[in-house]
Each structure stands twice: as C-alpha cells, then as structure tokens.
Amino acid sequence: MLKLDFHPAGRHFLQIPGPSPVPDRILRAMSYPTIDHRGPEFAVLGLKVLEGIKKIFKTQQPVVIYPASGTGAWEAALTNTLSPGDTVLMFETGHFATLWKQMAERLGLKPEFLGLPGIEGWRRGVQADMIEKRLREDAQHAIKAVCVVHNETSTGVTSDIAAVRRAIDAAGHPALLLVDTISGLASADYRHDEWGVDVTISGSQKGLMLPPGISFNAVSAKALAASGHARLPRSFWGWAEIIEMNKSGYWPYTPNTNLLYGLCEALDMLQDEGLDNVFARHRRLGEACRRAVRTWGLEIQCADPAVYSPVLTGVMMPEGVDADAVRKIIYERFDLSLGTGLGKVKGRMFRIGHLGDCNDLTLLAALAGCEMGLRIAGVPLKDSGLPAAMEYLAAQPNVVSLKAA
Numbered sequence: 001m002l003k004l005d006f007h008p009a010g011r012h013f014l015q016i017p018g019p020s021p022v023p024d025r026i027l028r029a030m031s032y033p034t035i036d037h038r039g040p041e042f043a044v045l046g047l048k049v050l051e052g053i054k055k056i057f058k059t060q061q062p063v064v065i066y067p068a069s070g071t072g073a074w075e076a077a078l079t080n081t082l083s084p085g086d087t088v089l090m091f092e093t094g095h096f097a098t099l100w101k102q103m104a105e106r107l108g109l110k111p112e113f114l115g116l117p118g119i120e121g122w123r124r125g126v127q128a129d130m131i132e133k134r135l136r137e138d139a140q141h142a143i144k145a146v147c148v149v150h151n152e153t154s155t156g157v158t159s160d161i162a163a164v165r166r167a168i169d170a171a172g173h174p175a176l177l178l179v180d181t182i183s184g185l186a187s188a189d190y191r192h193d194e195w196g197v198d199v200t201i202s203g204s205q206k207g208l209m210l211p212p213g214i215s216f217n218a219v220s221a222k223a224l225a226a227s228g229h230a231r232l233p234r235s236f237w238g239w240a241e242i243i244e245m246n247k248s249g250y251w252p253y254t255p256n257t258n259l260l261y262g263l264c265e266a267l268d269m270l271q272d273e274g275l276d277n278v279f280a281r282h283r284r285l286g287e288a289c290r291r292a293v294r295t296w297g298l299e300i301q302c303a304d305p306a307v308y309s310p311v312l313t314g315v316m317m318p319e320g321v322d323a324d325a326v327r328k329i330i331y332e333r334f335d336l337s338l339g340t341g342l343g344k345v346k347g348r349m350f351r352i353g354h355l356g357d358c359n360d361l362t363l364l365a366a367l368a369g370c371e372m373g374l375r376i377a378g379v380p381l382k383d384s385g386l387p388a389a390m391e392y393l394a395a396q397p398n399v400v401s402l403k404a405a
C-alpha cells in the first residue's frame with residue numbers, strides 16, 4: 001500500500017472539479033475479477049456500456065470508448081477528422097481550450113484562436129457571433145473544424161453549443177463541430193444529436209463519477225465520413241476498426257475491463273436518478289455555492305449569469321491574496337481539496353467542484369471548510385456565506401428526496 005505520513009480520520013473532501021468522488025457502489029462494481037476480454041461474458045458488458053453511454057450523450061450514433069484520459073480523446077477527435085496543415089477555428093474560453101489548441105499545433109494543424117481580449121474571455125462563454133463572422137469571411141472554406149469547450153473546467157463557465165451550431169449554419173459553412181464536454185457530460189444538459197455536434201469528447205472522472213482512465217468520442221455520420229479521407233496519422237485512435245469490433249461488443253485491443261464495470265454501474269445510477277434530476281441537482285448545488293460566495297463578498301469568475309457552470313464555481317481572490325496559499329491552509333487544516341487556478345488565473349482564484357456524487361451536506365461541508373480557511377488566511381469576508389447556502393437549500397428541496405423514493 002501507498003504509505004502516507006498519517007491517516008486523517010473521516011473522509012477526505014475531494015471538491016476539485018474532477019476527478020470527482022467515486023461512489024462506493026462504483027468502487028465495488030470495479031472490484032469484480034477482470035475477465036477474458038475475448039470471452040462471451042465480455043461481449044455482454046461491452047454491448048451494454050456501448051449502448052447505455054449513448055443515452056448520456058443523447059445520440060443514436062456510435063460512441064467510441066478509449067482506455068485513455070480525456071486528453072487522448074481530444075487527440076482522437078482531431079486525428080480522425082483532419083489533415084496536416086488544416087485550419088481549425090478554436091475558441092479561447094480558458095485553460096482547457098488553450099491546451100487543446102496547443103495539441104492542435106503539435107499535431108501539425110493550424111489553429112486560429114478566437115476570443116475576447118485579456119481575461120474577459122476567461123469570464124464568459126463562447127461568442128457565437130464571432131465564430132459566425134469569421135466563418136462568413138472564409139469563403140474558400142479553408143476552416144475545416146470549429147472546436148469549442150462546453151464546460152470550461154478552469155473557470156466555471158459553460159458555452160452555448162446550440163448557438164455555435166446555429167452560427168455555423170447561418171454562415172452556410174461546412175466545417176465540422178468538435179466539442180469538449182469532458183467535465184460537462186452527466187452534470188450539465190448535453191445533446192450530441194440535437195445540437196448537430198460532429199465529435200463530442202468526454203472523460204470518465206468528472207460527471208460520470210468514475211476514476212480517470214476511460215474517455216469518449218461520440219461520432220456523427222459526417223465526422224465518420226471525414227475520417228475516411230483525413231490524413232493525420234492515427235493508429236491506436238482510429239475509429240473504423242474500433243467501431244467495427246464494437247458491433248459485437250469487443251475492442252481491437254485490451255479495453256479497460258474494470259472501468260467498464262464501473263461505467264455500467266454509473267449508467268445504472270444515472271438512469272435511476274433520471275438525467276433531468278441529475279442536471280437539476282447540479283444546478284441547485286451551483287446556485288447554493290454562488291450564494292455563499294457572494295455573501296462572503298468575493299467575486300465569481302464567471303461574469304455572465306446565463307452561463308454559470310453547474311459543475312464548479314471559480315472564486316476570485318481580492319487583490320494581493322494568493323489563492324493557492326488559501327487552498328493550502330484549507331487542505332492542511334480541513335482535509336479538503338479545492339481546484340487550483342490554471343494558466344492565466346493561477347494564484348488569482350480557486351475552484352469549488354460540486355459535481356458527480358455530491359449532495360447538500362457535502363457542499364455545505366466544503367463551503368464551511370472554505371469559509372474557515374479564508375478567515376484563517378486573513379481574507380476579509382463581508383459575512384458568513386454558509387447561512388445563505390443553507391437557506392437556499394432548505395427552501396428548495398431536491399427533486400429526488402428520500403421520502404419520494
């Protein structure tokens with residue numbers, strides 16, 4: 001076993017926006033023995049998860065499951081659909097959008113990075129009108145894909161994917177639409193088919209409540225057709241062979257068997273709660289969290305209430321306060337992990353995750369830890385934020401209560 005310096009009593013509070021806490025049910029499901037990935041039992045599991053995951057993406061089309069982190073599925077989406085030197089239009093919503101753009105550069109693509117100036121772009125979601133304008137200028141159709149992050153995990157800002165689809169259609173442009181919802185899937189409403197997304201990328205360790213290690217590409221017919229002539233090198237990531245073997249419930253290589261047990265359990269749990277209830281629970285926890293932050297007198301990273309993330313809340317520190325020093329106090333004193341500021345906002349903010357296996361009291365405990373840590377760090381607070389969150393949660397019962405069950 002990994003030897004820790006000490007074992008603190010009670011549960012660790014993992015309130016980072018992914019990995020999110022893994023429920024006991026899923027941990028137990030994952031402890032089943034690993035089986036023969038070419039045997040008959042495996043096909044039952046394979047077909048069940050391949051079919052079940054489609055409901056979460058809201059798609060009738062194939063969803064490819066990779067034994068890789070989300071970053072791998074980003075690469076799969078680009079290499080399956082594009083050719084060396086292709087121009088791709090990417091939108092700067094935050095750190096994850098920036099990393100995806102760096103990957104496109106490394107793969108030999110030519111990303112154009114659209115965005116609002118300075119830190120503004122990191123406080124608001126995608127600006128679909130900017131995408132429409134740029135696509136209208138591209139009369140030669142040099143742009144082959146538009147890439148957008150649905151839930152920007154570095155900031156706590158979502159993007160309106162349906163609006164991006166409308167922008168592409170309004171410009172009459174044939175570019176593919178590639179969307180990263182690695183941290184949005186199964187926490188925020190997402191509709192691969194209805195929104196006309198060509199490739200949706202997601203991962204296991206956020207809303208799906210699994211450990212890190214598997215990731216996804218939901219693939220439209222148009223994307224599949226593009227993969228037939230896309231020339232970026234790919235082997236492990238190639239869709240065609242995987243989709244072909246998936247038809248009988250198998251993979252061309254050894255899939256992540258135990259994570260697929262976990263996925264099977266997660267799909268059951270999401271189905272039992274009901275996806276709409278899952279989304280409502282996340283929205284409600286997000287609202288409670290923001291009420292606490294506002295009552296503290298601190299600013300929320302997301303500056304547009306229309307696109308607040310239901311997954312996490314970015315909390316900005318007053319001038320001169322190092323957010324990571326505050327996080328360190330909270331971790332050491334209260335065994336509570338918060339997300340660090342990434343990229344342009346490093347040290348300026350921290351992130352409270354309220355996704356996945358999280359309920360009212362988990363959130364309130366996390367807020368209590370934050371509040372105590374902020375006070376110890378000497379951050380001036382206008383008022384205690386906990387009562388504001390408590391009042392809201394008490395007045396707005398969760399859709400699914402134990403009484404109703």
Ligand SMILES: *Cc1c(COP(=O)(O)O)cnc(C)c1O
Nearest residue numbers: 069070071096151153182183203
């Ligand atoms: C977590 C995350 C990633 C990176 O996924 P990994 O599993 O760490 O490779 C990319 N994009 C977004 C929006 C994320 O939240």
